[in-house]
């Protein structure tokens with residue numbers, strides 16, 4: 237136990253056990269959601285029969301489940317490492333998991349019992365216009381589930397922010413603002429994990445609170461349909477929340493790169509002025525970039541769309557660049573011995589970096605007017621979520637499992653995940669550039685080749701993830717202090 | 721001391737006298753009169769604190785019961801229907817004048833210091849967007865929510881609430897961002913160094 241942990245943990249719940257519980261939940265849910273994804277792909281490929289109504293339920297559950305589990309996995313990575321530097325409450329961390337499970341149960345009930353199929357983005361006024369497919373109660377259970385999950389994350393981020401303020405004085409200091417602008421020596425700056433956790437707290441507190449507002453308004457509308465509000469305003473609020481939440485999952489998971497690669501290379505992660513500046517800029521931009529989801533909404537003020545487009549080009553880049561560059565310099569000639577954990581974490585950086593390219597292309601108005609709502613979109617976000625964010629989380633899982641658990645299979649898992657995942661996302665991107673629409677349950681014969689290639693890739697990726705996750709679950713049998 | 725204590729009844733009384741002009745406009749009613757009434761109770765709490773019985777302080781666990789009462793009392797008087805009734809029935813208005821200080825301001829003043837930082841942050845994070853959302857609703861609602869206020873008065877109230885939410889949100893962000901003591905102060909840097917030292921010693 238380090239000095240910090242002794243000071244920091246006032247609770248009796250074991251912190252490592254809590255992180256393990258998070259990761260076990262993430263692993264199991266990730267596998268289930270991947271199977272739902274595979275089901276959709278197989279249905280589009282016409283290799284299995286899925287009723288279109290059920291397809292949209294599956295799509296909604298897959299989207300919501302994956303986004304939620306990405307948040308939970310990112311939170312596990314962030315909390316595990318940030319508590320080395322600031323005091324945080326284990327009870328709140330566990331409470332977030334409990335809120336998550338309650339919310340997930342509500343959401344799954346909404347989908348598979350209530351038939352809710354309004355997509356994870358619950359775009360107003362769709363939840364209230366089901367055409368008889370789901371009831372107001374079904375839609376309400378879905379939104380209530382999101383609200384409950386939001387409460388948990390809000391508490392978690394506020395608690396971490398409190399911890400950061402107690403050590404660094406303010407969130408600005410936690411982010412390294414002084415260092416970024418050259419007003420304080422670089423060596424006094426916060427460690428990367430703290431900077432990342434600060435940005436996650438700032439962005440997600442604002443994002444969640446905005447999401448809660450639109451969720452409550454939508455709930456009122458469900459039961460009092462005469463109460464309506466501006467649909468474009470609702471769309472703005474929803475994407476403000478949705479964009480921020482899913483982006484922050486990457487900014488939390490990336491802490492695994494900052495903390496795990498140095499263990500392998502025996503070199504500390506170098507933080508310098510540019511590093512802090514990148515985090516400051518990305519914090520500002522993640523909160524202002526969401527209008528790229530509204531590029532097709534002609535009623536939006538053009539100035540906002542233009543700003544959204546320009547910020548889209550820039551938003552991910554600063555942190556991505558310092559991380560990719562930092563990872564390369566950290567690894568270069570370090571003599572590190574690659575294993576599954578190091579490989580996954582490194583893959584995460586690469587997947588993130590590569591996935592940003594088609595995303596930026598799509599954030600450009602002339603491209604967006606062609607690519608919007610084609611499979612180009614799932615193509616780019618699956619690249620940085622499946623091969624980026626989730627690879628980082630699986631790397632963290634593998635790292636926690638430690639070298640003791642069966643390791644000869646782990647490299648096979650990594651390769652399957654990488655090769656299968658790459659095939660799967662390339663099939664989406666190729667289909668997108670051939671103008672195959674996204675969110676279609678039934679595909680034309682001309683599109684089937686893409687769907688079948690994608691299905692094969694997805695199956696391999698599921699197999700790879702299965703190996704890595706089972707290996708982690710098996711490692712849970714070892715006593716807690718045996719893990720790093 | 722006694723003169724500052726006199727502030728409570730004086731402010732209470734003045735608000736009662738200024739009832740008509742403040743209630744004439746929905747924006748003033750919601751964004752000025754109601755908060756000031758709560759403020760009267762809050763002031764009262766600071767004067768009563770030394771006399772607070774110990775059993776009372778102990779049963780108000782982490783300030784949660786008190787703040788729940790505040791949430792219910794304030795939500796009640798935010799209902800458009802209650803605003804209407806306060807205008808038409810003097811005895812309802814008297815109830816408002818009694819309950820906002822005693823059931824919202826007083827418990828707020830006595831329970832807030834007992835609430836841990838995380839709970840306070842959580843309440844702020846809920847309260848500020850709630851104000852903004854209600855403001856947005858008043859602004860957007862196509863119909864009148866109160867019988868006694870015109871549509872334009874309702875919209876003005878909406879703008880006032882949104883403005884309050886923006887001001888509070890900005891203040892809150894600046895405070896947590898800059899921190900206290902400001903992170904550029906020597907104390908801040910010293911504290912940070914000490915933390916790094918513990919960390920290194922521990923590993």
Ligand code: HEM
Pocket residue numbers: 269270272273274276277295296298299300302303306355356357611614618621622626673674675676694697698
């Ligand atoms: C083997 C892994 C996966 C498979 C087979 C898969 C499959 C799919 C498919 C077929 C779709 C619908 C595409 C369409 O619109 O035509 C989809 C949508 C989606 N996926 Fe995945 N996916 C996988 C992993 C992930 C991961 C790791 C995440 C996030 C962390 C994710 C998040 C989403 C989201 C947010 C949607 C959008 C749903 C919507 O349009 O409302 N998926 N996925």
Ligand SMILES: [Cu+2]
Pocket residue numbers: 479525526528529
């Ligand atoms: Cu976005």
